[in-house]
Amino acid sequence: MTKTNNFHIHTSMGQIPKNIIFVIPDGAGPSLYAAYRQYKNQGYAAFMNRIIMDDYLLGQVSTSPKNDSSKTFITVTDSAAAGTAFATGQKTYTSAISMDHKGNPIKNMAEYAKEVNKKVGIVVTADVAHATPAVFYAHATNRNEKAHIADQLLDHPASNGELKVDILMGAGTPYFKRQDRNLIQEIQQKGYIFVDNKHDLLTSKESKILGLFADYFLPKYWDMPETIPTLAEMTHCALERLSTHEEGFFLMVEASQIDRAAHLNSIASAMSEMEDYEAAWNVAIDFAKRNGETLVIAASDHDTGGFSVASKGQETFDVNPLLQMHASPEKIAQELIIHQDDEAILKKYIDWDLTPIEIATLSNSRGGMFADPYKETLSNLIQFINWRTNSGWTSFNHTGGDVNLYAYGPGWENFLGFHQNSDIGQTLINLIQNKKA
Numbered sequence: 001m002t003k004t005n006n007f008h009i010h011t012s013m014g015q016i017p018k019n020i021i022f023v024i025p026d027g028a029g030p031s032l033y034a035a036y037r038q039y040k041n042q043g044y045a046a047f048m049n050r051i052i053m054d055d056y057l058l059g060q061v062s063t064s065p066k067n068d069s070s071k072t073f074i075t076v077t078d079s080a081a082a083g084t085a086f087a088t089g090q091k092t093y094t095s096a097i098s099m100d101h102k103g104n105p106i107k108n109m110a111e112y113a114k115e116v117n118k119k120v121g122i123v124v125t126a127d128v129a130h131a132t133p134a135v136f137y138a139h140a141t142n143r144n145e146k147a148h149i150a151d152q153l154l155d156h157p158a159s160n161g162e163l164k165v166d167i168l169m170g171a172g173t174p175y176f177k178r179q180d181r182n183l184i185q186e187i188q189q190k191g192y193i194f195v196d197n198k199h200d201l202l203t204s205k206e207s208k209i210l211g212l213f214a215d216y217f218l219p220k221y222w223d224m225p226e227t228i229p230t231l232a233e234m235t236h237c238a239l240e241r242l243s244t245h246e247e248g249f250f251l252m253v254e255a256s257q258i259d260r261a262a263h264l265n266s267i268a269s270a271m272s273e274m275e276d277y278e279a280a281w282n283v284a285i286d287f288a289k290r291n292g293e294t295l296v297i298a299a300s301d302h303d304t305g306g307f308s309v310a311s312k313g314q315e316t317f318d319v320n321p322l323l324q325m326h327a328s329p330e331k332i333a334q335e336l337i338i339h340q341d342d343e344a345i346l347k348k349y350i351d352w353d354l355t356p357i358e359i360a361t362l363s364n365s366r367g368g369m370f371a372d373p374y375k376e377t378l379s380n381l382i383q384f385i386n387w388r389t390n391s392g393w394t395s396f397n398h399t400g401g402d403v404n405l406y407a408y409g410p411g412w413e414n415f416l417g418f419h420q421n422s423d424i425g426q427t428l429i430n431l432i433q434n435k436k437a
Helices: 030-040 054-055 078-087 110-115 131-137 145-154 185-188 198-203 231-242 257-263 267-291 329-339 343-348 354-365 373-389 421-430
Strands: 020-026 057-062 119-127 169-171 192-197 209-212 247-253 293-298 405-407 415-421
Touching: 020 078, 020 267, 020 421, 030 231, 030 405, 054 057, 054 192, 054 267, 054 293, 054 405, 057 421, 078 110, 110 119, 110 185, 110 247, 110 421, 119 131, 119 231, 145 185, 169 192, 169 231, 169 421, 185 209, 185 415, 198 231, 198 247, 198 373, 231 247, 231 267, 257 267, 257 293, 257 421, 267 293, 267 329, 267 373, 267 405, 293 421, 329 343, 329 373, 354 373
Parallel strands: 020 247, 020 293, 057 415, 119 169, 119 247, 169 209, 192 209
Antiparallel strands: 057 405, 293 405
């Protein structure tokens, strides 16, 4: 393939969208896109096939937070501060959930949308009280106040009396069904259907849904069982329901676990979750192209892990070991801990052979000397994969690099070039309010 430029936008300039879909690939920096492109190409080539997102790349986003330098010299954001910038149009301190430095709530995207009678949807692969989804509907001084965040769905309705989110899907059952309160029952009393499996979601017809499919995180995309919907399936179901509303909608879709994979420095898990993200992006783009009144935008809240496409002074990145895996490192490590039949499990999920030293290391990981044998097994397995692929990582945390910005549909021209993350949020707010951005 020699074609190097296939950029296209099929909508005119100067239009205001009726609907907005904001896709957030949490933790995905530019180098993970490059790695994923090579993975999807099934190996290196001078001219690789484009991934779906490539056709909509418009610019980049600065992710810096607004921390008080007299209290901390943290210059790298977290998902709470970055998400708040997207959801409110204002920068804030790390760990804040749509709050300013004085502890005052900042109006967020769900609140703006409800003021103009739009429906709101949030679908994620983390728990729905996690930092990124939370900033779009709740307010808290610290992202860890998850029960308080979940409570706000009922305790702080929108200005029109409705709950701030019409469709909410992901994980998070322990924050909704607690000893002190059963939010699931309370939300059902507001006319919502509650679903906890894919069959009930796909066969439901109700327009208001609370879907909780796991306690804290959904399974990795590579490991997804038939009983749990993927991010793309949740996105499709949300769009089916939201699109019937005459005044339009705002939908936030988060591929939450790219970040989690990068925190572990796991290139295999990162590719699994990039695949999940691409499938959901494709659902959103297909809807927007059919609908004609929908803006789709994607930007990461930050980079995680500082991934390098090649490392250790070598100039090769090899995706072949990833192509020969049939489960995420997390699932493989779990089965090694449960069944302790190393040879059978490794042959079931990995087509390349581990060395005798590597197999012995995995066996020793659960030999009693480690406080958490699962974490030790997973860490070792990730290292073996990184070594074979020649994957480089500079951090186990977030980094301060810029992230890619993608858009399609009415209003796309507002996202050309370089932007602050808060500018992205303010532009979306203006569009929701039917103003020129």
